[in-house]
Amino acid sequence: MTSQHDDLIAIDAVAPAEVCELDSRRRREKIYTRRIEGRYQRIRLYTGWPLLMGYLILPWVSINQRPVILFDLADRKFHIFNLTLWPQDLVLLGFLLIIAAFALFAVTTIWGRLWCGYTCPQTIWTAIFMYIEQRFEGSRNQRIKLDMEPPSWTKLRKKTLKHAGWVLVALVTGITFVGYFVPIRSLIPDLLTLSAANGAMAFTLLFSVATYLNAGYMREKVCTQLCPYARFQSVMFDQNTLVVAYDTHRGEPRGSRKRFAQRGEHQGDCIDCELCVQVCPTGIDIRNGLQYECIGCALCIDACDSIMAKMGSPKGLVSYSSGEGSSRRRSPVISPKALGYGTALVIMMTVFAGTLLTRNIVELTASRDRSQLYVPAPGELVDNIYELHITNRDHSAHRFEIGVQGLDHGSIIGNTTVTIPGGEMLEVDLRYRANPRLLRDVGTDIEFTVIMEGSSTVQAVAPSRFIRPSIN
Ligand code: SF4
Ligand code: SF4
Incomplete structure (x- = not known):
């Protein structure tokens, strides 16, 4: 596996000319992201791992021989921890989904695309697939070169290992997903002996293929072209919403300079290294302002912070802020929109809890x-x-x-x-x-x-x- 330092650009120099030339051509066709580490990537790790582990482990957990979560379609019962929902309780399930939607609206209004950047399954699975890709095909520059190379045994070996890793993850994901609907302890032997019900086999295959395609190939296209949430999130944003933004007042006019060199009077802090663009999973340039493609993953923040540290400049040229640039800070007063979503959420959760507690058993x-x-x-x-x-x-x-x-x-x-x-x-x-x-x-x-x-x-x-x- 390549280290981050192998992958980082030399600040005073640029990437090899061959790669730069390929860059502009290739970016239009396929996004090759550069690996980066930093504060926000550690946070993503802390949020992603528990969610991933929870997804994989929950179908296996039973209390008193009863699965803690099982959407038993055959018996038309949904077991969710201590709760058993019947078809006549579907209105409660619908209510729960509405509460989840309002929670997402409230979180989005206050913290922007926190869900997309840190907890969305598409983001987490894409990160896993990218890790496998980097593990077998190398750094960004190595991957670009490998794709341009003529067929060879080395290329075939690397590609085969990568796809084998992807298929394995996709199968585990698909089987686990179906394990939420069919008891997983019997599902796995049934799948292995091809004696599982047709529906279970079809959905395992369908979900595995969907995972393979979504996280392996579609990646950012799911976020930018398929996900409806990206389209209407701007409706939830207000002046106080936390977004990833480039500080134009501080960064412009951009231009290269030597490490630790005093910047000129008419020179901004941005050295135009494009590292923030190269790490972006959706291939956008955050310096162009807020764009709907931005999933708020903060990779560009970590990238730019690493550059600023090397340049001897303060971090935060790209940062979480409200509005255009980090010079605009959040107002301490909660916006009416956030207050409205929060109030609606509290009322709905109270009604839901009351309905559940007084529900006839x-x-x-x-x-x-x-x-x-x-x-x-x-x-x-x-x-x-x-x-x-x-x-x-x-x-x-x-x-x-x-x-x-x-x-x-x-x-x-x-x-x-x-x-x-x-x-x-x-x-x-x-x-x-x-x-x-x-x-x-x-x-x-x-x-x-x-x-x-x-x-x-x-x-x-x-x-x-x-x-x-x-x-x-
Ligand atoms: S612009 Fe930054 S925060 Fe937005 S998707 Fe790209 S890397 Fe992530
Ligand atoms: S914003 Fe930061 S990472 Fe992006 S080009 Fe400028 S200096 Fe480089």
Whole structure:
């Protein structure tokens, strides 16, 4: 692997003429980023690794033999830590997504494209793929030269190793993704023996190919041409939003000078080395001002800071600031837009938490057996047959007592107490028996009830009807 110092330009000189000439030609076709280290790249490492590890490890984690996260489409249940969401809870899931969107809006208004630069999967996976590329093909200049070289065994070996690394990462990513929908401990052996369900195999392949193409080839094009967030982020920006910006007042007029040399009276701090452009994953020049292609990764800040340190000038020519250049500092007052997003976020999170905490842990539905209105029973009584669905939405098992309201003299035939494991739904077939002569109408409204053991209040109610034969 090449070190950063191999990769850094000599400040007083420029990159080899051959590479410079290739630079301008190649930049239009393919972006060859130069590797850089610095303060913000360390922060990106600290944010990227936990997220990556979390993504890879979470499908493997179970508590009490229950996966902490599993979007079980077959059983139509979403397990998210202690929470089990059912199809009827999809509105809660939708609400959660709206909250996430508002959180993103609030963060963007205050800190700009923090999500894109530090936490977006596209950014993290592209960084992993770039690392593999640099590991096998070398520094930026070496990669440009390698691509220009005629075919050779060395070139074939380097390219093969790079693509093998990419394929491996893409496969791990694809399998892990499907592992959020199908238990991963059974998925992997099933995939290896080609006995997994067609859907699981197709989505593993699809997601692996998408990862390979997105992080290996599409890279910045996903951010600049596909991602809708890049297009409307400017709507969320205000004068106080933190963006990566070049300080034009300090940097211009740009021009080369010797290391540690006093700059001329009409000379800015920018030495026009273009390192900030060469490290940029989207291939833009931050000195041209705020552009929608900028994902806020701060690579150009680290690059320029390293140059300023070598030149003996203060760091921060390119920096996080609000507005055009670091001479414009953020106002200590929170902008009305940020305040609005923040307030909306707090209200929505409160409503969501309230809904979740007061959510009924039992759900009950009742349906009559439509094939027969009633069944004659001994002693001139009649039975009606029902099918109840009782869902225990809690994560632990509970005993429930089934009852009926609306008829004083009837009774349930059979067991009225059921135990349901956490996150499970039980189907109960039961008969309700009553004396038809005591019923005024042919059809009487009744309600099935469910009471949790140890509780005195009814947890769930399901309406139904009791039908008797006509009496002459
Ligand atoms: S301009 Fe700077 S912050 Fe923006 S994408 Fe390029 S390197 Fe990253
Ligand atoms: S802004 Fe900094 S890194 Fe970019 S060209 Fe000027 S001196 Fe070089």
